[in-house]
Amino acid sequence: MSNLKPKSNLLASPEARLALIAIVVFVVMSILSPGRFLSVANATSMAFQFPEFAILALAMTVTMLTGGIDLSVVGTSNLSAVFAATLLTQFVDPSLTGGDMFMWLGIAVVAAICVGMLAGLFNGILVAIFGLPPILATLGSGLVFTGLAVALTGGSAVMGFPVGVAWLGNERLFGIPIPLILFVILALIISFVLTRTSFGFKIRMYGANPLAAEFAALDIDKLLIKVYVLSGALSAIAGLLIMSRANSAKADYGSSYLLLAVLIAVLGGVNPYGGYGKIIGVVLAVLSMQFLSSGLNMLQVSNFARELIWGVLLIFVMIVNTQKSFGFGAKKKSSATT
Amino acid sequence: MKKLFSKEFLTRNETLVGVVIIAFCILASFADANFMSIPTLTDLMRGGIVLGIFAVAAMLVLVSGGIDVSFTAVAVFAMYTTTLFLINYAPDMPWYFAFAISIIIGAGLGAINGVFIAWFGLPTLIVTLGTLSIYRGFVLTFVGSKLISNLPPDMRGFSRLMMVRGTNADGSFYSLPWAFAALVGVVVLTWFILQRTMLGRAIFAIGGSVESARRIGINVRAVQFFIYIYVGALSGLAGIIHASMSRVANPFDLVGLELSVIAAVVLGGARLIGGHGTLTGTILGVSLIILVRNSLIVIGIPSTWQSVAIGALILLGTGLPAWQAKRAAARAA
Numbered sequence: 001m002s003n004l005k006p007k008s009n010l011l012a013s014p015e016a017r018l019a020l021i022a023i024v025v026f027v028v029m030s031i032l033s034p035g036r037f038l039s040v041a042n043a044t045s046m047a048f049q050f051p052e053f054a055i056l057a058l059a060m061t062v063t064m065l066t067g068g069i070d071l072s073v074v075g076t077s078n079l080s081a082v083f084a085a086t087l088l089t090q091f092v093d094p095s096l097t098g099g100d101m102f103m104w105l106g107i108a109v110v111a112a113i114c115v116g117m118l119a120g121l122f123n124g125i126l127v128a129i130f131g132l133p134p135i136l137a138t139l140g141s142g143l144v145f146t147g148l149a150v151a152l153t154g155g156s157a158v159m160g161f162p163v164g165v166a167w168l169g170n171e172r173l174f175g176i177p178i179p180l181i182l183f184v185i186l187a188l189i190i191s192f193v194l195t196r197t198s199f200g201f202k203i204r205m206y207g208a209n210p211l212a213a214e215f216a217a218l219d220i221d222k223l224l225i226k227v228y229v230l231s232g233a234l235s236a237i238a239g240l241l242i243m244s245r246a247n248s249a250k251a252d253y254g255s256s257y258l259l260l261a262v263l264i265a266v267l268g269g270v271n272p273y274g275g276y277g278k279i280i281g282v283v284l285a286v287l288s289m290q291f292l293s294s295g296l297n298m299l300q301v302s303n304f305a306r307e308l309i310w311g312v313l314l315i316f317v318m319i320v321n322t323q324k325s326f327g328f329g330a331k332k333k334s335s336a337t338t
Numbered sequence: 339m340k341k342l343f344s345k346e347f348l349t350r351n352e353t354l355v356g357v358v359i360i361a362f363c364i365l366a367s368f369a370d371a372n373f374m375s376i377p378t379l380t381d382l383m384r385g386g387i388v389l390g391i392f393a394v395a396a397m398l399v400l401v402s403g404g405i406d407v408s409f410t411a412v413a414v415f416a417m418y419t420t421t422l423f424l425i426n427y428a429p430d431m432p433w434y435f436a437f438a439i440s441i442i443i444g445a446g447l448g449a450i451n452g453v454f455i456a457w458f459g460l461p462t463l464i465v466t467l468g469t470l471s472i473y474r475g476f477v478l479t480f481v482g483s484k485l486i487s488n489l490p491p492d493m494r495g496f497s498r499l500m501m502v503r504g505t506n507a508d509g510s511f512y513s514l515p516w517a518f519a520a521l522v523g524v525v526v527l528t529w530f531i532l533q534r535t536m537l538g539r540a541i542f543a544i545g546g547s548v549e550s551a552r553r554i555g556i557n558v559r560a561v562q563f564f565i566y567i568y569v570g571a572l573s574g575l576a577g578i579i580h581a582s583m584s585r586v587a588n589p590f591d592l593v594g595l596e597l598s599v600i601a602a603v604v605l606g607g608a609r610l611i612g613g614h615g616t617l618t619g620t621i622l623g624v625s626l627i628i629l630v631r632n633s634l635i636v637i638g639i640p641s642t643w644q645s646v647a648i649g650a651l652i653l654l655g656t657g658l659p660a661w662q663a664k665r666a667a668a669r670a671a
Contacts, residue, residue, distance in 0.1 A: 132656055132660045136610065140653040143649030146645055147642075147644065147649055148646055150645065255594075306475070311471035311473075314468040315454060318461075
């Protein structure tokens with residue numbers, strides 16, 4: 001009995017169980033297709049693929065920590081990307097290079113992030129000031145943002161950028177794909193914000209118990225608005241990444257990422273009712289999903305089976321996380337948390 | 339007491355939607371004299387069959403305090419599997435046989451949702467999000483991913499059964515298929531369950547407060563289980579009707595519609611926190627969404643602005659009551 005104890009302690013937190021899943025998936029895939037899964041080429045291709053939806057999952061996580069949700073992440077990212085793309089195609093000659101090009105790229109990036117933050121501000125005001133349930137506010141605003149992107153482009157893709165646009169999503173720095181670097185930096189920043197700043201502490205406090213947070217004299221309206229602005233900014237960055245990888249911007253890119261982002265956040269152990277969630281969990285969830293995707297791809301399993309397996313994984317993890325009587329992590333709730 | 343409270347708030351949301359619909363129709367008939375005509379009405383009713391059945395299902399789940407996003411995948415699963423089965427093994431079966439199979443498959447898939455929600459107590463959004471990808475992935479991987487356009491003859495026959503058929507003054511045809519009767523049937527049955535049975539009271543009670551419902555002796559598990567089976571069965575019905583009417587079984591169809599359906603229901607006054615929702619509101623919400631989809635162009639708004647309009651309507655329709663409630667709470671405090 002006593003020699004079982006350390007094991008259940010180790011697996012008591014959702015993150016530990018998720019790490020186990022990620023490792024198991026990795027090992028199984030390496031065994032099943034040894035030559036290809038464990039190759040540098042595969043590692044690089046994975047590193048180019050996942051950051052875009054992983055950043056959206058970060059945005060989702062931040063809002064979920066307050067007990068909310070942001071269903072407008074994809075709408076926001078497409079609107080920001082379309083805005084930046086329109087800016088670039090309207091004012092910039094595609095053959096431009098050198099300093100001028102970088103200046104314009106900088107302007108486009110800043111503009112896109114501003115659009116994302118404005119979209120987030122809009123969500124924040126709806127949720128905080130008007131008291132809409134986040135799921136409806138962002139469902140509606142997501143439609144509005146997507147609709148604006150459609151209206152701005154007439155529904156077609158915007159393309160014809162200067163060469164520098166493709167750099168962000170397709171190049172490497174010191175051999176490491178830039179999207180991956182971007183994601184790591186953002187994950188570290190968000191993790192730092194959530195665990196080491198009073199803003200992060202307030203987010204978790206509000207998510208754990210909104211009423212208590214109100215009685216503790218938190219400025220809840222301001223807090224919520226800041227959270228949704230942050231989520232909007234992250235979505236805009238994901239949008240820029242998608243735009244750079246596709247070398248074009250369109251109103252309906254990445255529409256399958258919305259549910260994927262929710263799925264990853266929940267898989268990563270973020271409590272959709274708020275209050276609990278760690279960035280490391282989200283990162284592990286992203287890795288598990290990407291290992292599964294790439295591995296199954298190599299085994300020539302169809303894309304649709306991937307969807308099936310994601311769903312099974314999500315429900316399996318939820319059952320394990322909630323059913324304390326189900327085996328590991330049984331009566332460990334009190335000792336294992338925090 | 340509770341009834342009075344809910345009535346006061348809900349009538350507001352329903353009247354709001356009703357007023358918007360009437361205003362829309364008046365504007366549209368100014369812009370186009372032919373707008374207020376029987377063809378427009380039958381188009382609206384025809385477009386509302388599948389969406390309407392989905393909306394009734396989604397409303398029931400919202401009333402019980404849950405949310406279901408898997409119903410479109412259930413519909414596709416049931417519709418596609420049924421069609422494939424019939425073509426390969428029993429092509430000459432009458433249409434009601436196809437409907438029965440599809441409804442049973444739908445109910446079975448709904449029961450799977452029910453097991454996770456009622457027995458494992460998982461959050462409804464997460465479960466149905468998971469089963470959405472499971473059902474869809476399963477159909478496309480193991481059942482098939484090809485479009486079936488040669489439906490069993492009697493399913494095509496069903497789509498030709500017309501309730502009303504006629505020619506307009508200007509020579510345009512209009513018709514209303516019998517499939518519309520299915521929507522009417524679903525609405526009547528659901529109304530009966532919600533308003534005339536203990537089961538319906540129990541659904542409202544659970545939506546109001548699970549703990550209170552349990553303490554007054556409601557078998558919460560059984561009721562939740564019933565809800566998801568019923569919703570699955572309705573989705574199966576909607577799926578097979580969709581396939582029959584469009585005369586093609588497309589496994590990539592329908593999925594992606596779930597949030598619009600929920601939007602229509604919420605527009606009609608159902609609340610995500612549960613315990614509130616009416617059939618009148620749901621039908622009004624669906625009508626408005628279809629009007630905007632079909633006829634936005636008539637009042638001079640280009641169709642590229644369609645999703646902006648729907649989004650704005652959702653924000654307005656949910657924002658006004660939410661804001662009123664917030665102000666009322668602030669005054670009371």
